[in-house]
Amino acid sequence: MAYFFFKLIRVERKSLGYNRVTMLLISHITNGMAFKKKRRSTNMLSKKMQDALNKQINAELYSGYLYLSMSAYYHSINLPGFANWMYVQMLEEQAHAQILFNHVTDRGGRVILAPIAGPQTDWKNPEEPIADAYAHEIKVTAMINDLVKLAMDEKDFASNAMLQWFVTEQVEEEKNPSDILQQLKLMGNAPGALFMVDRQLATRVFVMPAILAGQQGGGPAA
């Protein structure tokens, strides 16, 4: 680019003079700027917060990928109810990523999507993915808490307010797999126990979080 300007200046100096060169440079720069999104001067996301939220978008998408992999495992061992539960869990994770995506965009930030790591693909028994999901959600809660702390340190009240939704959500995210685990432990090796839990988990349906209502197209708030 620098070489291009240098050449341009040399050519223009010969034929048009300095004023014309200056006008050309200004018009080139302003034309380029016209394609960039207009950023608001107040309430704009800091680079540090933006990077941290982009990292969390990746973590939520990874969670969804992990649960989809668990869903595939359950299908492979003929437990369609467990598979459904994990599929709905994947849809929830996508919604979580979208909430963060919308917040970054609404605040004049830039979402940068990174590669999603490959999830585990096999488990020893039907209980193991639920135990792993529980352990995974405990880790996600710690990530959310770190984000809240960063928002507080940065005095980013808008991010803090948005993240409070996740703080509440994580209570349920930990409770759900923990409840299923307890149920499986209580039933032990009773005949038909897995079949009964499978039928119960088949009833789970995805409910779009209210925070995304009216934004199903994936776009930020109008």
Ligand SMILES: [Fe+2]
């Ligand atoms: Fe999540």
Ligand SMILES: [Fe+2]
């Ligand atoms: Fe989750």
